[in-house]
Amino acid sequence: MSLPTRIVPVVCALLYRLKQADEERHSVTASKSAYDLLVSLRHEDASNFANLWEFPGGKVEEGETHAQALTRECREELDVHIEVTDNKCVHAIHFEKSEEGVRTQYSVFFYWARMKFDGQVAKALASQKVAWVHYDDLKTREFCPGDETLIEELAKGSIAPPA
């Protein structure tokens, strides 16, 4: 007999910051070497992947668009206002777990986003830590297992912020 199944959509922000020199020159092209991403360390009592690094985000609530869910999650988790810079999802992962007689299928969607206002400082409200990390240094941290392919693509530059 198949288990009852719950479908859980999750959205994550690839929240990027161009290197200052490029911002000042208004060089809008996010060249391969010119940006950092904001990452957070999952809580030690998270139900999945505790104590691993992640891109900020969370579950989409009923009736929300992905962009609405992302802006809400970033306000709740980091106390920052963000804007989604590209409405096209750049990467997605899918996994499932079965627990207490229920199968849960997660679909995790990643979007480019930026801080909406200058000078905002992200706070670790729902995580243990937050950090700005150069895209090529992400691989030195232990991330949720499904994020690995994305991190490789970011390191190669085959996934890069919108110009």
Ligand SMILES: Nc1nc2c([nH]c(=O)n2[C@H]2C[C@H](O)[C@@H](COP(=O)(O)OP(=O)(O)OP(=O)(O)O)O2)c(=O)[nH]1
């Ligand atoms: N935020 C975020 N979640 C990720 C990433 N990669 C990845 O597999 N996930 C998974 C972990 C979680 O199962 C789910 C996010 O949901 P969530 O943040 O509400 O965490 P959770 O299911 O552990 O919920 P809870 O412990 O707070 O109840 O997506 C990522 O890069 N960022």
